[in-house]
Amino acid sequence: MTKMSKIVRTIASIAFPFAMIYGLYVIAHGHLTPGGGFQGGAIAASACAMILVAFGSKWTLDKIKEKRLSVFESLGGIGFIAIALLGLVFGAAFFNNFLTGSNFLFGTIPATGSGLADINTGGVLPLMNFAVGLKVIVGLFVIVLVMAYAATSFKEDKK
Amino acid sequence: MIFNIPYIAVAVLILLGLYALIFKRNLIKMVIGITLIESGVNLFLITLGYRKESIAPIYTSSPGGVMAFPVPQALTLTSIVIGVAVIALMLSLVMHIYRHYGTLDVRKVRRLKE
């Protein structure tokens, strides 16, 4: 994909932070409002894809180190499994929610029934949301990036 | 019987996908057919978990009342992400096939030379 016009590039760079922050908001409030790691990750990944479409895959690949993307994806996956294993250590079983009711991070139990949102609830769910969100952002972005780059090099080969 | 319109929509979606898979020769159109079938299955799961006049299973400032089933919704969420992964893999293979054979017609891809 080649670079698009200056108007598209300017609008994309203005809209990128808002879309990214909205995606991170959906991830962070996954245990309170509709949303979660997957949905917020998809929103943030589409923000990254917008930058990719506006600026072209060559520019994006120059700006971003491939190794760093790999590290982020591994961090998401390993964090997810590590939190699950911590449930085995501190709680009773794999994927046990050991932080609920512990008066520690995210340990509060909300009042039963309809109520206002309290961010300090949910046990391990917010942490898992963050891990899966990181994994989904980087995974979807890498898929789009690699396919765009392959299409570009394919077009150059044909010429 | 008229209340079964969502099920009929599911059947129509899946049949459209099957039609594209059976009668179209273009690989991109076949991928579109597979995604249509997948959308139909997702809609079917969501439809099974709906109760009359129910709200989303979220307690944050909820108006109260009957709640829809959370388990089909969660499994549909899983299914959607798996669908994205499968579509990405299929489109990559289609791009590879186009690069190798120079065509997307499945009847011409069948030859074994090269």
Add this chain to the structure above:
Amino acid sequence: MSTRNIAAVIVFSIVAVFFIFTALLMHPFGVPDESDMDDYIIDNTQEETGANNGVTAVVFDYRGFDTLGEATVLFTAVAGVIMIFRRLKND
């Protein structure tokens, strides 16, 4: 029209009739048969997991293994896409 196409049309029509009749004969929309598991999850989500969102509680707590498998599928897809295009680059 070849024999193959005629056979495909016949099979497709049979499947279409089967699907439409099944859709018409399903139980009415909005009245599920069994709801014990979902009622338990709806009633106990806030006490057991501390989350207000029932869907997230199911995804990450009650059915965490599904999410683990799904993360594996996503990782495999990313690895497969990268593998395909790396091979293409070397040709």
